Amino acid sequence: MAETDAAFAGALRNVVVRYPGRPPLGPLDLAVAPGEILALVGASGAGKSTILRLLAGLESPSEGAVAGGAGRGRTGFVFQSATLMPWADIQANVALPLDLAGVPREEARRQAAAQLAAVGLGDRLTARPRQLSGGMAMRASLARAMVTEPDLLLLDEPFAALDSITRRRLIEDLHRLWTGRSPRPAMVFVTHDIEEAVYLAHRAVVLDSGTGRVAASLSLPGPLPRPDNWRGNEAYRSTVERLAAELARSMTASAGSNA
Structure with missing residues:
Protein backbone atom coordinates (compact mmCIF):
# COMPACT_ATOMS: atom_id res chain seq x y z
CA MET A 1 0.00 0.00 0.00
CA ALA A 2 1.38 3.40 -1.00
CA GLU A 3 2.45 5.60 1.86
CA THR A 4 0.51 8.50 0.36
CA ASP A 5 -2.77 6.63 1.00
CA ALA A 6 -2.56 7.83 4.60
CA ALA A 7 -3.46 11.29 3.29
CA PHE A 8 -6.86 10.09 1.99
CA ALA A 9 -10.14 9.48 3.76
CA GLY A 10 -10.55 6.44 1.54
CA ALA A 11 -8.79 4.95 -1.48
CA LEU A 12 -9.08 1.98 -3.84
CA ARG A 13 -5.85 0.83 -5.42
CA ASN A 14 -5.94 -1.40 -8.53
CA VAL A 15 -9.12 -3.00 -7.19
CA VAL A 16 -10.88 -5.79 -9.09
CA VAL A 17 -14.15 -7.34 -7.93
CA ARG A 18 -15.33 -10.60 -9.47
CA TYR A 19 -18.88 -11.96 -9.33
CA PRO A 20 -20.04 -15.29 -10.77
CA GLY A 21 -21.66 -15.04 -14.17
CA ARG A 22 -20.65 -11.49 -15.07
CA PRO A 23 -17.55 -9.57 -16.18
CA PRO A 24 -15.32 -8.30 -13.37
CA LEU A 25 -15.41 -4.70 -12.17
CA GLY A 26 -12.13 -2.86 -12.47
CA PRO A 27 -9.26 -2.51 -12.20
CA LEU A 28 -10.25 0.64 -10.35
CA ASP A 29 -8.20 3.41 -8.76
CA LEU A 30 -10.07 6.02 -6.77
CA ALA A 31 -9.12 8.27 -3.84
CA VAL A 32 -11.19 10.63 -1.68
CA ALA A 33 -9.46 13.49 0.11
CA PRO A 34 -10.36 14.50 3.68
CA GLY A 35 -13.30 16.88 3.59
CA GLU A 36 -14.00 16.24 -0.11
CA ILE A 37 -17.53 15.60 -1.38
CA LEU A 38 -17.36 13.17 -4.29
CA ALA A 39 -20.34 12.23 -6.47
CA LEU A 40 -20.33 8.84 -8.22
CA VAL A 41 -22.44 8.56 -11.37
CA GLY A 42 -22.83 5.78 -13.88
CA ALA A 43 -25.32 3.36 -15.37
CA SER A 44 -26.97 0.70 -13.23
CA GLY A 45 -24.50 -2.12 -12.67
CA ALA A 46 -21.43 0.09 -13.13
CA GLY A 47 -20.27 -0.62 -9.57
CA LYS A 48 -21.26 2.54 -7.69
CA SER A 49 -22.75 0.73 -4.69
CA THR A 50 -19.90 -1.78 -4.78
CA ILE A 51 -17.42 1.06 -4.31
CA LEU A 52 -19.30 2.21 -1.21
CA ARG A 53 -19.31 -1.30 0.24
CA LEU A 54 -15.57 -1.63 -0.40
CA LEU A 55 -14.85 1.70 1.32
CA ALA A 56 -17.08 0.72 4.25
CA GLY A 57 -15.36 -2.64 4.69
CA LEU A 58 -18.61 -4.49 3.94
CA GLU A 59 -17.01 -6.21 0.94
CA SER A 60 -13.47 -7.25 0.08
CA PRO A 61 -11.87 -6.90 -3.35
CA SER A 62 -10.86 -9.94 -5.39
CA GLU A 63 -7.63 -8.13 -6.19
CA GLY A 64 -6.03 -4.87 -5.11
CA ALA A 65 -6.36 -3.05 -1.80
CA VAL A 66 -8.59 -0.62 0.08
CA ALA A 67 -7.05 2.12 2.22
CA GLY A 68 -8.67 4.51 4.66
CA GLY A 69 -12.43 4.16 5.09
CA ALA A 70 -13.06 1.29 7.48
CA GLY A 71 -9.32 0.89 7.92
CA ARG A 72 -8.88 4.08 9.95
CA GLY A 73 -11.21 6.50 11.67
CA ARG A 74 -14.99 6.32 11.63
CA THR A 75 -17.27 5.57 8.68
CA GLY A 76 -20.98 6.34 8.38
CA PHE A 77 -23.34 4.79 5.81
CA VAL A 78 -26.72 6.05 4.56
CA PHE A 79 -28.55 3.46 2.47
CA GLN A 80 -31.18 3.85 -0.25
CA SER A 81 -33.93 3.25 2.31
CA ALA A 82 -33.91 4.56 5.86
CA THR A 83 -33.49 1.03 7.38
CA LEU A 84 -34.79 2.13 10.78
CA MET A 85 -35.80 -0.38 13.45
CA GLU A 149 -18.85 12.06 13.81
CA PRO A 150 -17.49 10.00 10.90
CA ASP A 151 -14.36 10.85 8.96
CA LEU A 152 -16.00 9.32 5.86
CA LEU A 153 -19.72 9.41 5.08
CA LEU A 154 -21.03 7.06 2.36
CA LEU A 155 -24.45 7.74 0.83
CA ASP A 156 -26.08 5.29 -1.59
CA GLU A 157 -28.80 7.21 -3.47
CA PRO A 158 -30.46 8.20 -0.20
CA PHE A 159 -32.84 10.73 -1.76
CA ALA A 160 -33.87 8.81 -4.87
CA ALA A 161 -37.38 7.93 -3.64
CA LEU A 162 -38.21 11.46 -2.44
CA ASP A 163 -39.93 14.28 -4.28
CA SER A 164 -37.76 16.99 -5.80
CA ILE A 165 -38.48 19.66 -3.17
CA THR A 166 -37.67 17.31 -0.28
CA ARG A 167 -34.50 16.20 -2.07
CA ARG A 168 -33.34 19.79 -2.44
CA ARG A 169 -33.97 20.52 1.22
CA LEU A 170 -32.05 17.44 2.29
CA ILE A 171 -29.08 18.36 0.11
CA GLU A 172 -29.02 21.78 1.77
CA ASP A 173 -29.16 20.03 5.16
CA LEU A 174 -26.30 17.76 4.13
CA HIS A 175 -24.17 20.75 3.16
CA ARG A 176 -25.04 22.47 6.44
CA LEU A 177 -24.07 19.42 8.51
CA TRP A 178 -20.84 19.04 6.54
CA THR A 179 -19.96 22.72 7.05
CA GLY A 180 -20.70 22.50 10.78
CA ARG A 181 -18.17 19.75 11.43
CA SER A 182 -14.51 20.47 12.15
CA PRO A 183 -12.73 18.80 10.53
CA ARG A 184 -15.28 18.30 7.78
CA PRO A 185 -15.94 14.68 6.82
CA ALA A 186 -15.28 13.30 3.37
CA MET A 187 -18.43 12.17 1.57
CA VAL A 188 -19.01 9.77 -1.31
CA PHE A 189 -22.51 10.19 -2.73
CA VAL A 190 -23.98 7.79 -5.31
CA THR A 191 -26.64 9.27 -7.58
CA HIS A 192 -28.24 8.83 -10.99
CA ASP A 193 -29.23 12.50 -11.02
CA ILE A 194 -26.69 14.61 -12.94
CA GLU A 195 -27.99 17.93 -11.60
CA GLU A 196 -27.89 16.58 -8.04
CA ALA A 197 -24.28 15.46 -8.52
CA VAL A 198 -23.12 18.86 -9.82
CA TYR A 199 -24.95 20.77 -7.08
CA LEU A 200 -23.81 18.53 -4.25
CA ALA A 201 -20.13 17.83 -4.79
CA HIS A 202 -16.63 19.13 -5.33
CA ARG A 203 -15.93 16.45 -7.91
CA ALA A 204 -17.91 13.98 -10.00
CA VAL A 205 -16.56 10.61 -11.15
CA VAL A 206 -18.21 8.79 -14.05
CA LEU A 207 -17.91 5.01 -14.04
CA ASP A 208 -17.79 3.01 -17.25
CA SER A 209 -20.97 0.95 -17.42
CA GLY A 210 -19.18 -2.16 -18.68
CA THR A 211 -16.02 -2.32 -16.58
CA GLY A 212 -16.66 -0.08 -13.55
CA ARG A 213 -13.44 1.79 -14.28
CA VAL A 214 -13.22 5.56 -13.98
CA ALA A 215 -14.30 6.93 -17.37
CA ALA A 216 -14.07 10.62 -16.38
CA SER A 217 -13.40 12.82 -13.36
CA LEU A 218 -14.72 16.38 -13.36
CA SER A 219 -13.90 19.14 -10.88
CA LEU A 220 -17.15 20.99 -10.20
CA PRO A 221 -17.19 24.80 -10.06
CA GLY A 222 -18.32 27.08 -7.28
CA PRO A 223 -18.16 27.15 -3.48
CA LEU A 224 -19.79 24.68 -1.10
CA PRO A 225 -22.34 25.17 0.32
CA ARG A 226 -23.89 26.63 -2.81
CA PRO A 227 -24.95 30.28 -2.85
CA ASP A 228 -28.59 31.23 -3.43
CA ASN A 229 -29.87 30.66 -6.97
CA TRP A 230 -26.81 28.59 -7.89
CA ARG A 231 -28.90 26.35 -10.15
CA GLY A 232 -29.43 29.32 -12.43
CA ASN A 233 -25.69 30.00 -12.70
CA GLU A 234 -24.21 29.50 -16.16
CA ALA A 235 -21.22 27.60 -14.75
CA TYR A 236 -23.62 25.17 -13.06
CA ARG A 237 -25.72 24.67 -16.20
CA SER A 238 -22.71 24.15 -18.47
CA THR A 239 -21.17 21.66 -16.02
CA VAL A 240 -24.41 19.68 -15.91
CA GLU A 241 -24.22 19.39 -19.70
CA ARG A 242 -20.54 18.36 -19.59
CA LEU A 243 -21.23 15.67 -17.01
CA ALA A 244 -24.25 14.42 -18.96
CA ALA A 245 -22.08 14.18 -22.08
CA GLU A 246 -19.38 12.23 -20.21
CA LEU A 247 -21.99 9.84 -18.85
CA ALA A 248 -23.51 9.31 -22.29
CA ARG A 249 -20.03 8.76 -23.75
CA SER A 250 -19.21 6.12 -21.13
CA MET A 251 -22.44 4.25 -21.83
CA THR A 252 -22.01 4.46 -25.61
CA ALA A 253 -18.42 3.25 -25.46
CA SER A 254 -19.43 0.34 -23.27
CA ALA A 255 -22.30 -0.61 -25.57
CA GLY A 256 -19.96 -0.52 -28.55
CA SER A 257 -17.38 -2.75 -26.85
CA ASN A 258 -20.10 -5.30 -26.02
CA ALA A 259 -21.62 -5.31 -29.52
Missing part, protein backbone atom coordinates in the same frame (compact mmCIF):
# COMPACT_ATOMS: atom_id res chain seq x y z
CA PRO A 86 -39.64 -0.24 13.38
CA TRP A 87 -40.05 -1.27 17.04
CA ALA A 88 -37.79 1.48 18.44
CA ASP A 89 -38.31 5.22 18.69
CA ILE A 90 -36.22 7.58 16.59
CA GLN A 91 -33.88 8.53 19.42
CA ALA A 92 -33.05 4.86 20.05
CA ASN A 93 -32.53 4.30 16.30
CA VAL A 94 -30.04 7.14 16.07
CA ALA A 95 -28.27 6.05 19.27
CA LEU A 96 -27.73 2.52 17.93
CA PRO A 97 -24.16 3.04 16.59
CA LEU A 98 -23.14 4.53 19.93
CA ASP A 99 -24.77 1.64 21.82
CA LEU A 100 -22.83 -0.83 19.69
CA ALA A 101 -19.63 1.11 20.39
CA GLY A 102 -20.18 0.77 24.14
CA VAL A 103 -21.11 4.38 24.85
CA PRO A 104 -23.11 4.58 28.12
CA ARG A 105 -26.85 4.64 27.45
CA GLU A 106 -27.53 8.11 28.87
CA GLU A 107 -24.69 9.68 26.90
CA ALA A 108 -25.71 7.83 23.72
CA ARG A 109 -29.28 9.14 24.03
CA ARG A 110 -27.99 12.68 24.68
CA GLN A 111 -25.82 12.62 21.56
CA ALA A 112 -28.66 11.11 19.51
CA ALA A 113 -31.03 13.87 20.64
CA ALA A 114 -28.49 16.53 19.67
CA GLN A 115 -27.99 15.01 16.23
CA LEU A 116 -31.74 14.73 15.67
CA ALA A 117 -32.08 18.39 16.56
CA ALA A 118 -29.40 19.18 13.98
CA VAL A 119 -31.50 17.57 11.22
CA GLY A 120 -34.73 19.21 12.34
CA LEU A 121 -36.21 16.29 14.28
CA GLY A 122 -35.57 17.48 17.82
CA ASP A 123 -39.29 17.36 18.57
CA ARG A 124 -39.77 13.79 17.29
CA LEU A 125 -37.51 11.83 19.66
CA THR A 126 -40.25 9.41 20.76
CA ALA A 127 -41.81 8.92 17.32
CA ARG A 128 -41.72 5.50 15.66
CA PRO A 129 -40.52 5.17 12.05
CA ARG A 130 -44.09 4.53 10.82
CA GLN A 131 -45.04 7.99 12.10
CA LEU A 132 -42.47 9.75 9.91
CA SER A 133 -42.73 10.92 6.32
CA GLY A 134 -40.16 9.63 3.84
CA GLY A 135 -38.11 12.80 4.18
CA MET A 136 -38.20 12.65 7.98
CA ALA A 137 -37.15 8.99 7.95
CA MET A 138 -34.18 9.83 5.73
CA ARG A 139 -33.24 12.71 8.06
CA ALA A 140 -33.24 10.22 10.93
CA SER A 141 -31.05 7.86 8.90
CA LEU A 142 -28.66 10.73 8.18
CA ALA A 143 -28.59 11.62 11.88
CA ARG A 144 -27.73 8.01 12.73
CA ALA A 145 -24.84 8.05 10.24
CA MET A 146 -23.54 11.38 11.58
CA VAL A 147 -23.88 10.65 15.31
CA THR A 148 -20.45 8.99 15.48
Whole structure:
Protein backbone atom coordinates (compact mmCIF):
# COMPACT_ATOMS: atom_id res chain seq x y z
CA MET A 1 0.00 0.00 0.00
CA ALA A 2 1.38 3.40 -1.00
CA GLU A 3 2.45 5.60 1.86
CA THR A 4 0.51 8.50 0.36
CA ASP A 5 -2.77 6.63 1.00
CA ALA A 6 -2.56 7.83 4.60
CA ALA A 7 -3.46 11.29 3.29
CA PHE A 8 -6.86 10.09 1.99
CA ALA A 9 -10.14 9.48 3.76
CA GLY A 10 -10.55 6.44 1.54
CA ALA A 11 -8.79 4.95 -1.48
CA LEU A 12 -9.08 1.98 -3.84
CA ARG A 13 -5.85 0.83 -5.42
CA ASN A 14 -5.94 -1.40 -8.53
CA VAL A 15 -9.12 -3.00 -7.19
CA VAL A 16 -10.88 -5.79 -9.09
CA VAL A 17 -14.15 -7.34 -7.93
CA ARG A 18 -15.33 -10.60 -9.47
CA TYR A 19 -18.88 -11.96 -9.33
CA PRO A 20 -20.04 -15.29 -10.77
CA GLY A 21 -21.66 -15.04 -14.17
CA ARG A 22 -20.65 -11.49 -15.07
CA PRO A 23 -17.55 -9.57 -16.18
CA PRO A 24 -15.32 -8.30 -13.37
CA LEU A 25 -15.41 -4.70 -12.17
CA GLY A 26 -12.13 -2.86 -12.47
CA PRO A 27 -9.26 -2.51 -12.20
CA LEU A 28 -10.25 0.64 -10.35
CA ASP A 29 -8.20 3.41 -8.76
CA LEU A 30 -10.07 6.02 -6.77
CA ALA A 31 -9.12 8.27 -3.84
CA VAL A 32 -11.19 10.63 -1.68
CA ALA A 33 -9.46 13.49 0.11
CA PRO A 34 -10.36 14.50 3.68
CA GLY A 35 -13.30 16.88 3.59
CA GLU A 36 -14.00 16.24 -0.11
CA ILE A 37 -17.53 15.60 -1.38
CA LEU A 38 -17.36 13.17 -4.29
CA ALA A 39 -20.34 12.23 -6.47
CA LEU A 40 -20.33 8.84 -8.22
CA VAL A 41 -22.44 8.56 -11.37
CA GLY A 42 -22.83 5.78 -13.88
CA ALA A 43 -25.32 3.36 -15.37
CA SER A 44 -26.97 0.70 -13.23
CA GLY A 45 -24.50 -2.12 -12.67
CA ALA A 46 -21.43 0.09 -13.13
CA GLY A 47 -20.27 -0.62 -9.57
CA LYS A 48 -21.26 2.54 -7.69
CA SER A 49 -22.75 0.73 -4.69
CA THR A 50 -19.90 -1.78 -4.78
CA ILE A 51 -17.42 1.06 -4.31
CA LEU A 52 -19.30 2.21 -1.21
CA ARG A 53 -19.31 -1.30 0.24
CA LEU A 54 -15.57 -1.63 -0.40
CA LEU A 55 -14.85 1.70 1.32
CA ALA A 56 -17.08 0.72 4.25
CA GLY A 57 -15.36 -2.64 4.69
CA LEU A 58 -18.61 -4.49 3.94
CA GLU A 59 -17.01 -6.21 0.94
CA SER A 60 -13.47 -7.25 0.08
CA PRO A 61 -11.87 -6.90 -3.35
CA SER A 62 -10.86 -9.94 -5.39
CA GLU A 63 -7.63 -8.13 -6.19
CA GLY A 64 -6.03 -4.87 -5.11
CA ALA A 65 -6.36 -3.05 -1.80
CA VAL A 66 -8.59 -0.62 0.08
CA ALA A 67 -7.05 2.12 2.22
CA GLY A 68 -8.67 4.51 4.66
CA GLY A 69 -12.43 4.16 5.09
CA ALA A 70 -13.06 1.29 7.48
CA GLY A 71 -9.32 0.89 7.92
CA ARG A 72 -8.88 4.08 9.95
CA GLY A 73 -11.21 6.50 11.67
CA ARG A 74 -14.99 6.32 11.63
CA THR A 75 -17.27 5.57 8.68
CA GLY A 76 -20.98 6.34 8.38
CA PHE A 77 -23.34 4.79 5.81
CA VAL A 78 -26.72 6.05 4.56
CA PHE A 79 -28.55 3.46 2.47
CA GLN A 80 -31.18 3.85 -0.25
CA SER A 81 -33.93 3.25 2.31
CA ALA A 82 -33.91 4.56 5.86
CA THR A 83 -33.49 1.03 7.38
CA LEU A 84 -34.79 2.13 10.78
CA MET A 85 -35.80 -0.38 13.45
CA PRO A 86 -39.64 -0.24 13.38
CA TRP A 87 -40.05 -1.27 17.04
CA ALA A 88 -37.79 1.48 18.44
CA ASP A 89 -38.31 5.22 18.69
CA ILE A 90 -36.22 7.58 16.59
CA GLN A 91 -33.88 8.53 19.42
CA ALA A 92 -33.05 4.86 20.05
CA ASN A 93 -32.53 4.30 16.30
CA VAL A 94 -30.04 7.14 16.07
CA ALA A 95 -28.27 6.05 19.27
CA LEU A 96 -27.73 2.52 17.93
CA PRO A 97 -24.16 3.04 16.59
CA LEU A 98 -23.14 4.53 19.93
CA ASP A 99 -24.77 1.64 21.82
CA LEU A 100 -22.83 -0.83 19.69
CA ALA A 101 -19.63 1.11 20.39
CA GLY A 102 -20.18 0.77 24.14
CA VAL A 103 -21.11 4.38 24.85
CA PRO A 104 -23.11 4.58 28.12
CA ARG A 105 -26.85 4.64 27.45
CA GLU A 106 -27.53 8.11 28.87
CA GLU A 107 -24.69 9.68 26.90
CA ALA A 108 -25.71 7.83 23.72
CA ARG A 109 -29.28 9.14 24.03
CA ARG A 110 -27.99 12.68 24.68
CA GLN A 111 -25.82 12.62 21.56
CA ALA A 112 -28.66 11.11 19.51
CA ALA A 113 -31.03 13.87 20.64
CA ALA A 114 -28.49 16.53 19.67
CA GLN A 115 -27.99 15.01 16.23
CA LEU A 116 -31.74 14.73 15.67
CA ALA A 117 -32.08 18.39 16.56
CA ALA A 118 -29.40 19.18 13.98
CA VAL A 119 -31.50 17.57 11.22
CA GLY A 120 -34.73 19.21 12.34
CA LEU A 121 -36.21 16.29 14.28
CA GLY A 122 -35.57 17.48 17.82
CA ASP A 123 -39.29 17.36 18.57
CA ARG A 124 -39.77 13.79 17.29
CA LEU A 125 -37.51 11.83 19.66
CA THR A 126 -40.25 9.41 20.76
CA ALA A 127 -41.81 8.92 17.32
CA ARG A 128 -41.72 5.50 15.66
CA PRO A 129 -40.52 5.17 12.05
CA ARG A 130 -44.09 4.53 10.82
CA GLN A 131 -45.04 7.99 12.10
CA LEU A 132 -42.47 9.75 9.91
CA SER A 133 -42.73 10.92 6.32
CA GLY A 134 -40.16 9.63 3.84
CA GLY A 135 -38.11 12.80 4.18
CA MET A 136 -38.20 12.65 7.98
CA ALA A 137 -37.15 8.99 7.95
CA MET A 138 -34.18 9.83 5.73
CA ARG A 139 -33.24 12.71 8.06
CA ALA A 140 -33.24 10.22 10.93
CA SER A 141 -31.05 7.86 8.90
CA LEU A 142 -28.66 10.73 8.18
CA ALA A 143 -28.59 11.62 11.88
CA ARG A 144 -27.73 8.01 12.73
CA ALA A 145 -24.84 8.05 10.24
CA MET A 146 -23.54 11.38 11.58
CA VAL A 147 -23.88 10.65 15.31
CA THR A 148 -20.45 8.99 15.48
CA GLU A 149 -18.85 12.06 13.81
CA PRO A 150 -17.49 10.00 10.90
CA ASP A 151 -14.36 10.85 8.96
CA LEU A 152 -16.00 9.32 5.86
CA LEU A 153 -19.72 9.41 5.08
CA LEU A 154 -21.03 7.06 2.36
CA LEU A 155 -24.45 7.74 0.83
CA ASP A 156 -26.08 5.29 -1.59
CA GLU A 157 -28.80 7.21 -3.47
CA PRO A 158 -30.46 8.20 -0.20
CA PHE A 159 -32.84 10.73 -1.76
CA ALA A 160 -33.87 8.81 -4.87
CA ALA A 161 -37.38 7.93 -3.64
CA LEU A 162 -38.21 11.46 -2.44
CA ASP A 163 -39.93 14.28 -4.28
CA SER A 164 -37.76 16.99 -5.80
CA ILE A 165 -38.48 19.66 -3.17
CA THR A 166 -37.67 17.31 -0.28
CA ARG A 167 -34.50 16.20 -2.07
CA ARG A 168 -33.34 19.79 -2.44
CA ARG A 169 -33.97 20.52 1.22
CA LEU A 170 -32.05 17.44 2.29
CA ILE A 171 -29.08 18.36 0.11
CA GLU A 172 -29.02 21.78 1.77
CA ASP A 173 -29.16 20.03 5.16
CA LEU A 174 -26.30 17.76 4.13
CA HIS A 175 -24.17 20.75 3.16
CA ARG A 176 -25.04 22.47 6.44
CA LEU A 177 -24.07 19.42 8.51
CA TRP A 178 -20.84 19.04 6.54
CA THR A 179 -19.96 22.72 7.05
CA GLY A 180 -20.70 22.50 10.78
CA ARG A 181 -18.17 19.75 11.43
CA SER A 182 -14.51 20.47 12.15
CA PRO A 183 -12.73 18.80 10.53
CA ARG A 184 -15.28 18.30 7.78
CA PRO A 185 -15.94 14.68 6.82
CA ALA A 186 -15.28 13.30 3.37
CA MET A 187 -18.43 12.17 1.57
CA VAL A 188 -19.01 9.77 -1.31
CA PHE A 189 -22.51 10.19 -2.73
CA VAL A 190 -23.98 7.79 -5.31
CA THR A 191 -26.64 9.27 -7.58
CA HIS A 192 -28.24 8.83 -10.99
CA ASP A 193 -29.23 12.50 -11.02
CA ILE A 194 -26.69 14.61 -12.94
CA GLU A 195 -27.99 17.93 -11.60
CA GLU A 196 -27.89 16.58 -8.04
CA ALA A 197 -24.28 15.46 -8.52
CA VAL A 198 -23.12 18.86 -9.82
CA TYR A 199 -24.95 20.77 -7.08
CA LEU A 200 -23.81 18.53 -4.25
CA ALA A 201 -20.13 17.83 -4.79
CA HIS A 202 -16.63 19.13 -5.33
CA ARG A 203 -15.93 16.45 -7.91
CA ALA A 204 -17.91 13.98 -10.00
CA VAL A 205 -16.56 10.61 -11.15
CA VAL A 206 -18.21 8.79 -14.05
CA LEU A 207 -17.91 5.01 -14.04
CA ASP A 208 -17.79 3.01 -17.25
CA SER A 209 -20.97 0.95 -17.42
CA GLY A 210 -19.18 -2.16 -18.68
CA THR A 211 -16.02 -2.32 -16.58
CA GLY A 212 -16.66 -0.08 -13.55
CA ARG A 213 -13.44 1.79 -14.28
CA VAL A 214 -13.22 5.56 -13.98
CA ALA A 215 -14.30 6.93 -17.37
CA ALA A 216 -14.07 10.62 -16.38
CA SER A 217 -13.40 12.82 -13.36
CA LEU A 218 -14.72 16.38 -13.36
CA SER A 219 -13.90 19.14 -10.88
CA LEU A 220 -17.15 20.99 -10.20
CA PRO A 221 -17.19 24.80 -10.06
CA GLY A 222 -18.32 27.08 -7.28
CA PRO A 223 -18.16 27.15 -3.48
CA LEU A 224 -19.79 24.68 -1.10
CA PRO A 225 -22.34 25.17 0.32
CA ARG A 226 -23.89 26.63 -2.81
CA PRO A 227 -24.95 30.28 -2.85
CA ASP A 228 -28.59 31.23 -3.43
CA ASN A 229 -29.87 30.66 -6.97
CA TRP A 230 -26.81 28.59 -7.89
CA ARG A 231 -28.90 26.35 -10.15
CA GLY A 232 -29.43 29.32 -12.43
CA ASN A 233 -25.69 30.00 -12.70
CA GLU A 234 -24.21 29.50 -16.16
CA ALA A 235 -21.22 27.60 -14.75
CA TYR A 236 -23.62 25.17 -13.06
CA ARG A 237 -25.72 24.67 -16.20
CA SER A 238 -22.71 24.15 -18.47
CA THR A 239 -21.17 21.66 -16.02
CA VAL A 240 -24.41 19.68 -15.91
CA GLU A 241 -24.22 19.39 -19.70
CA ARG A 242 -20.54 18.36 -19.59
CA LEU A 243 -21.23 15.67 -17.01
CA ALA A 244 -24.25 14.42 -18.96
CA ALA A 245 -22.08 14.18 -22.08
CA GLU A 246 -19.38 12.23 -20.21
CA LEU A 247 -21.99 9.84 -18.85
CA ALA A 248 -23.51 9.31 -22.29
CA ARG A 249 -20.03 8.76 -23.75
CA SER A 250 -19.21 6.12 -21.13
CA MET A 251 -22.44 4.25 -21.83
CA THR A 252 -22.01 4.46 -25.61
CA ALA A 253 -18.42 3.25 -25.46
CA SER A 254 -19.43 0.34 -23.27
CA ALA A 255 -22.30 -0.61 -25.57
CA GLY A 256 -19.96 -0.52 -28.55
CA SER A 257 -17.38 -2.75 -26.85
CA ASN A 258 -20.10 -5.30 -26.02
CA ALA A 259 -21.62 -5.31 -29.52
